[in-house]
Amino acid sequence: MCAAENILEKHSFDIEGGNFSNAGTVSTKIKSILKQKNLPDDVVRRSAIVCYEAEINIVSYAKKGVISLTIRPNSVQIEADDEGPGIPNIELAMQQGYSTANQQIREMGFGAGMGLHNIKTYSDIFDISSEVDKGTFLKMTIHTQPAKD
Amino acid sequence: MDIAAIAKELNLEIRSARDRLENIVTGGYTGDLLSDVMANSHAGDIWITRQVHQNIVAIATLKEHAGIILVNSCEPAKDTLERAKQENVPILVSRLGAFELTGKIYNLLAKDK
Ligand SMILES: Nc1ncnc2c1ncn2[C@@H]1O[C@H](COP(=O)(O)OP(=O)(O)OP(=O)(O)O)[C@@H](O)[C@H]1O
Ligand SMILES: [Mg+2]
Numbered sequence: 001m002c003a004a005e006n007i008l009e010k011h012s013f014d015i016e017g018g019n020f021s022n023a024g025t026v027s028t029k030i031k032s033i034l035k036q037k038n039l040p041d042d043v044v045r046r047s048a049i050v051c052y053e054a055e056i057n058i059v060s061y062a063k064k065g066v067i068s069l070t071i072r073p074n075s076v077q078i079e080a081d082d083e084g085p086g087i088p089n090i091e092l093a094m095q096q097g098y099s100t101a102n103q104q105i106r107e108m109g110f111g112a113g114m115g116l117h118n119i120k121t122y123s124d125i126f127d128i129s130s131e132v133d134k135g136t137f138l139k140m141t142i143h144t145q146p147a148k149d
Numbered sequence: 150m151d152i153a154a155i156a157k158e159l160n161l162e163i164r165s166a167r168d169r170l171e172n173i174v175t176g177g178y179t180g181d182l183l184s185d186v187m188a189n190s191h192a193g194d195i196w197i198t199r200q201v202h203q204n205i206v207a208i209a210t211l212k213e214h215a216g217i218i219l220v221n222s223c224e225p226a227k228d229t230l231e232r233a234k235q236e237n238v239p240i241l242v243s244r245l246g247a248f249e250l251t252g253k254i255y256n257l258l259a260k261d262k
Contacts, residue, residue, distance in 0.1 A: 021228060024207025031211060048211050049187055056183075108202045114184040122188070 009033075012068040015058045017084065020108065023059045027052040030069050034076065043144050046122040047076050050140045053115035054080035060105050061085060062135065074145050075124075080138040087130040094120065094128075150174055150261040152216050152239055155195065159253055161218060161241040164225055165233035172215040172239065174258065179251045183208060190214065197251055203229040209238045216240065218254075220247045 011033060013026040031048040051067065058065035062084025070077040087093045094116050101111025120126045125141040153170035156163060163170070175193030180186045181200050190196060192213035198205065199220050206229060209217050216239035219225060225233065225240050233240045243250050 021203060023204055024211065027211055028207065045192075052187055052208075052211060053184060108204055109181050109183040109198075109200045110204075112182040112184050114182070114188065118184055118188045 006072045007070055008073065009037075009071040010068065012066055015055060015065045015067060015082075017059060017061070017063045017065070017082075020059060023056055024052060026067050027055050030067070030078070033069065034071075037071065039076065039144055043076060043142055046142050047078060049122045050119045050142070051078050053119050054078065054138050054140070056110060057115055057136075058082045058084075060101060060110060065135075074143060076142045076144060078138075078140045078142075081135065082137075083135045086132040086134055087128075087136055088132050090128055090130060150258060152195070152241070155254060155257060156241055158257060159243060159245075159250070161243050164240045164242060165230055166216070166237045166239040169216070169237055169239045174215045174254075177251065177254050177258065178214075179247050187212065195254060197247055197254070199223050199247065201226050201229055203232045205229065206232040206236055206238050206240075210236050214238075218243055218250065220245060220250055 015026055027048055030051050031044060034044045034047055055067060062082035065080060065082030068079045092098055096117045097113040099111045099113035105111045119140060123140040124143045127139040130136040151171045151173055174195045176191055177195045178186060178190035179197040181198050186208060190212055194214050196209060196214045196217045197220060201223050205217055218241045220243055222242060222244050
């Protein structure tokens with residue numbers, strides 16, 4: 001069966017690059033949508049972490065982006081699609097501790113180089129692709145039911 | 150143990166959400182790197198930090214922390230305070246440094262169990 005047929009709900013949110021005063025609001029909205037669905041705590045918790053890190057990276061590095069949430073019977077999927085500088089070396093960017101965050105970003109407590117690593121850790125499936133000077137695309141899938149049953 | 154009890158015991162000053170001081174503290178996390186706190190803290194934690202920027206409110210809300218304590222007499226930024234009032238997140242201030250404050254709260258929570 002085509003996966004699209006299974007979509008229960010889809011939401012999309014715009015994110016503005018550089019706007020730290022609104023940072024986190026999209027993740028907060030997505031979390032409250034998931035909570036209302038009565039999904040397991042662990043699924044909500046992990047979704048909030050991966051969504052927040054993706055949101056902050058758009059605010060920190062990109063011009064603008066869109067985060068979308070897709071709920072299916074067995075999974076929650078969060079996609080982050082941005083227009084921005086892209087990531088020249090994804091393998092390097094994925095390493096814990098690697099960061100190009102500027103001083104302003106670091107002063108706020110971001111820029112530990114942990115975000116992408118955390119996204120990978122807390123997703124069940126994680127895809128990342130990027131094109132320099134175009135943008136970055138992340139797709140995180142979290143299973144809402146145990147994989148083998 | 151709720152925030153009010155910890156505040157009284159350790160002479161913390163309350164900066165926001167006075168009506169939420171009965172939030173129960175089930176644990177704690179100390180850290181200034183936001184992605185570390187995001188990944189490793191838990192709901193019900195009291196978050197001990199020296200970050201004063203408004204992003205701390207978003208994190209405390211998302212992670213369902215019981216509240217935030219700023220160390221070394223750091224004061225929340227103006228927009229942090231506004232946001233904390235909106236979201237009803239308790240922010241408190243301690244004169245102690247992170248090491249000492251964490252140790253004291255750890256002991257209070259351990260005794261309370
Ligand atoms: N959406 C993006 N567009 C462009 N570059 C990005 C993007 N996301 C991440 N990067 C690059 O990858 C690096 C690592 O990202 P990661 O989220 O792991 O750490 P960080 O943002 O630097 O710090 P932290 O997330 O711990 O606050 C960034 O410093 C940046 O160079
Ligand atoms: Mg990041």
